[in-house]
Amino acid sequence: MAICSFLPELLCKFPAIDDGTIRMARKSVDDGFKGFVRSYGDAIDAVVQPLQWFLNYLERAFVSSPWVLVLIIMIAVVYLGSRHVKITIGTALSMLAIGLVGLWNDTMITLAMVTVCTLISVVIGIPIGILMARSDRVQAFVNPILDVMQTMPSFVYLIPVVMIFGIGKVPGLIAVVIYAVPPMIRLTDLGIRLVDKEVLEAADAFGSSAWQKLKNVQMPLALPTIMAGINQTIMMSLAMVVVASMIGVGGLGKNVLQAIANQFFTVGFLNGFALVGIAIIFDRTSQAFGRRLQKHSEVIHG
Amino acid sequence: MASHAIEVKNLYKIFGPRGEDFVDVVKKGMGKAELNEKHGHVLGLQDINILMPGGCITVVMGLSGSGKSTLIRHINRLIDPTAGEVLYDGTDVCKMNENDLRQFRRNKTAMVFQKFALLPHRTVLENTIYGLEIQGIERRESEKRARGWIERVGLKGFENHYPNQLSGGMQQRVGLARALTNDADILLMDEAYSALDPLIRMDMQTVLLDLQKELKKTVVFITHDLDEALRLGDKIAILRDGRVVQQGTGQQIVLSPADDYITAFVKEVNRGRVVHVETIMRPLSGNPEGVSLPAGTVLEAAARTMTGAHVATAHVVDENGRPIGAIDLQTIIAAMVTPTSHADRQAA
Numbered sequence: 233m234a235i236c237s238f239l240p241e242l243l244c245k246f247p248a249i250d251d252g253t254i255r256m257a258r259k260s261v262d263d264g265f266k267g268f269v270r271s272y273g274d275a276i277d278a279v280v281q282p283l284q285w286f287l288n289y290l291e292r293a294f295v296s297s298p299w300v301l302v303l304i305i306m307i308a309v310v311y312l313g314s315r316h317v318k319i320t321i322g323t324a325l326s327m328l329a330i331g332l333v334g335l336w337n338d339t340m341i342t343l344a345m346v347t348v349c350t351l352i353s354v355v356i357g358i359p360i361g362i363l364m365a366r367s368d369r370v371q372a373f374v375n376p377i378l379d380v381m382q383t384m385p386s387f388v389y390l391i392p393v394v395m396i397f398g399i400g401k402v403p404g405l406i407a408v409v410i411y412a413v414p415p416m417i418r419l420t421d422l423g424i425r426l427v428d429k430e431v432l433e434a435a436d437a438f439g440s441s442a443w444q445k446l447k448n449v450q451m452p453l454a455l456p457t458i459m460a461g462i463n464q465t466i467m468m469s470l471a472m473v474v475v476a477s478m479i480g481v482g483g484l485g486k487n488v489l490q491a492i493a494n495q496f497f498t499v500g501f502l503n504g505f506a507l508v509g510i511a512i513i514f515d516r517t518s519q520a521f522g523r524r525l526q527k528h529s530e531v532i533h534g
Numbered sequence: 535m536a537s538h539a540i541e542v543k544n545l546y547k548i549f550g551p552r553g554e555d556f557v558d559v560v561k562k563g564m565g566k567a568e569l570n571e572k573h574g575h576v577l578g579l580q581d582i583n584i585l586m587p588g589g590c591i592t593v594v595m596g597l598s599g600s601g602k603s604t605l606i607r608h609i610n611r612l613i614d615p616t617a618g619e620v621l622y623d624g625t626d627v628c629k630m631n632e633n634d635l636r637q638f639r640r641n642k643t644a645m646v647f648q649k650f651a652l653l654p655h656r657t658v659l660e661n662t663i664y665g666l667e668i669q670g671i672e673r674r675e676s677e678k679r680a681r682g683w684i685e686r687v688g689l690k691g692f693e694n695h696y697p698n699q700l701s702g703g704m705q706q707r708v709g710l711a712r713a714l715t716n717d718a719d720i721l722l723m724d725e726a727y728s729a730l731d732p733l734i735r736m737d738m739q740t741v742l743l744d745l746q747k748e749l750k751k752t753v754v755f756i757t758h759d760l761d762e763a764l765r766l767g768d769k770i771a772i773l774r775d776g777r778v779v780q781q782g783t784g785q786q787i788v789l790s791p792a793d794d795y796i797t798a799f800v801k802e803v804n805r806g807r808v809v810h811v812e813t814i815m816r817p818l819s820g821n822p823e824g825v826s827l828p829a830g831t832v833l834e835a836a837a838r839t840m841t842g843a844h845v846a847t848a849h850v851v852d853e854n855g856r857p858i859g860a861i862d863l864q865t866i867i868a869a870m871v872t873p874t875s876h877a878d879r880q881a882a
Contacts, residue, residue, distance in 0.1 A: 434651035437610055438665045438716070439640030448668070452655045528655050528696035 269396050284402050287348050294340035303327055314520030326509035335506045341483035342473055349469040353413040361420020378414040386411055386475050394479050404481030411472040415464035423457025424450045459522035466514045537588035537719050537752045538623050545582040545618030547604055550575030553616040566775050578604045579776045589750040593767030595757055601776040602756045606724050610643045640669050644713035648725035650705045652697040658708050659693040665716035683711040703734035723755045739765055760799055764808050784808050806834030806870040814869045815850045815859030822849035822857040833866050
């Protein structure tokens, strides 16, 4: 660099902290974290043990039940949720196709995983979203955390998850939830904040308590947005299930991972399409369900 | 249930983060524009003193930005005042704690909103019982009461419709039924009919007047429409820039407007429907002539009766049928014609 010969070195070469100090800092953070894992690992494992049970139970139920039974239940759920014949037929056909190409068991494992992840995301996400909507300060605090959760490459936070929980289903589940919960939180917050001020004022004028307002006005009116959040969460869980297979989650994701490693073109795409099939089933069903909940907003009078 | 008066005393509302600091400046005479320019605070209400008699309809009238909606929200304290009192039964609403305020809102007040503010996910019936539901009244009992009011406001058969399936006029009937089901002493109506088209508005005014005849609630009605104010109001207060410019009966306001602003307002009013015969009658001299008109008859009705009977003179009788004055058609017509302007009249 010609220009640098005229300038002091400080302006040309970025004055980085020297390697020794960085190495030291890195080592102490890593050691500290390892120490933390060593001393509290068992306690943390004990806390998440119920998740493991729940996950195992559901997975066993999905995998070991006769496929006909699972298919019938699935079709019934889809129909009752969507009340839509086309969606129901589509579901039946795609599940049959998945079964025919021999991916039934893997699909069941993935389905169990996604179900548990979505439930946990909803259980965690809605209360946090409500808290965020009630206070600007909480919102200002939680928002940057959500930004980090959403933009941090998922492989990066697999590292601490694996360090704490090791390899297996529960760490996979936690990684998926971290990835999938932000839209749930954000859209709950947004939905509640968008509730018509006039209606809220009316609720106040009739003497509603904070809980009554939440239960009777805010949650019902925020429901379409919250449903969109649930939909997003399901989609993101499905996407993340593949990544989570790197740390020991079975199912379709594992097959995809093997296909990548061995360049199994057909296997990769078959599993990929199976995931797409599940995604579309979830998406159409939850959207149709959401629309059905909003039936009252149809304007009949012009 | 006997109704009680609401008394608004020395009420000030200054919007902005440090509203309290500017009450004194405003008391010393700083106006709305100056306060906004110098201190960036908005003067909502200043020195409001209104007695809203129990069992009567008090109309607060003003154009947009006059502070009328702000004023009505002080009565159930949806807005906190910067200074002043709102007394009901000797209790200052502004000093109630959270719990008392909630009880006050639940049991003493009910409100009807300009944009209806119904819960879109609930049916007409479920909207109507809302007030009772949050009071914790048993569902069967509250449904029974709600059905009664739904019928009274003319919505029988629509109990299971959603608000979106109803027209604006019908939605506001739901709003009214919801407020009445609460059986509260105070009925607050914030521009309740402003969003309705004229015919339906007239219709709803009639509904309110009919109900009020038997209910005798303390009604506070906000409107920007003078005709509506004159039709409904036992008492009218006119607001401008957050200040009461004039208050009194409709007749007082039409016959002696306090300033040019109100004169301009009342200019277009059909005085024949506001002014009563006893206001312009002359003392009885000699025997009562022509048809008899009960006191309280408006001029238009009097003229109609007299022309119908082909007489040019009439006498006014009190409620016992005793003649108290005389009137002729010419006087009536002269009184119905709008005087040229406030300034002209003062000069004369």
